[in-house]
Amino acid sequence: MPDAATDAARDWPDQIYALLKEHDIRQVALVPDAGHSRLIKRCLADNDMKVATLTTEEEGIAMLFGAWLGGEKGVLLMQSSGVGNCINMLSVPISHRTPCPMIVTMRGDYGEFNPFQVPMGNATQTVLEAMGTLVKRADAPEDVAPTVNATLRLAFNTYRPTATLIGQRVIGAKTFGK
């Protein structure tokens, strides 16, 4: 009989989706990452969610801001490398005091095979925090849902950028078949 930990190992993307519904998220902005593929499929299948695939994560920070201005809640899904792309844009939620929840799947983190992913992966948390983002990590599958819940609550209740970093230990280190 599966215990809670093995359920979480399999189901954490579904648990995130349930949290997005619970928090009435209507706009999901993303640059795809393999670690988020199951969650993205759930969001695409949901008629109450508008999913926007972006050309760069910068657009997502602005789109979430526009959503909030118009009375809707959004979330940004991206890979750790995308964090590097949108750092200056975090001025938007900071200066306007608006929620900006981000769910980040890590690369360059735990058992990474691609040297190029390491510099940004290693700097992701530091750089986000330097821009005033409240960052929490989840390094075990059963920690993902409570951490994402905290990230959403902190964003929408305290009006600031927040992020959950989902460690590569949870996602599984990619090998491209090696």
Add this chain to the structure above:
Amino acid sequence: MSVTTAHNAKRMYRFDLTKRLVAKLHRDEAVIGGIGHSNFDLFTAGHRPQNFYMLGSMGLAIPIALGVAIAQPQRKVFALEGDGSLLMQLGCLSTVATQAPKNLIILVMDNGTYQITGGQVTPAAGGTDFVAVARGCGLTSAAWAADEADFERLVEQGLATDGPHLIGLKLDEQGPAGQTERDPAQIRDRFMRGMGVKKSKLVT
């Protein structure tokens, strides 16, 4: 029938065009003024509760307007973006074409320069045609305004028909008519009240 192109469109005065736009707005349409002189002239044309002024981070007026347009599909939403800003986020035109919000109208304010930093020419000086770029991205309703009267016609068409629409405006070298007050949190708060999504007793 003559076709207006990037080469034969009249170079017009941004503040005059902004006033012409605002004069056409009678249904609480949202207007997102992009960074720099685009929002300066929007503010100077007369503050409306449905105006938002972007004070920083180049290239975000259109993605912000996209978020507003999706959240409020019954309201027309305008994005005023400079050519230099748009160059920082050209990809957003593809995103808009794919999301295809019917209520979004993009105005590209093209003076060919970074006017606010001293009038340096942009890297598009080699001949980038922003309307052609928009069409190439999938925004089929994209046109250069031939002159002021044509601009007014295109705005009326944008208000009356489903978009997304994009209007290209060639600008002359005149500077902005004023400056926007710089309090981002207040600008955001007032705009959300103008959108009807914030009802707080903390008013005065």
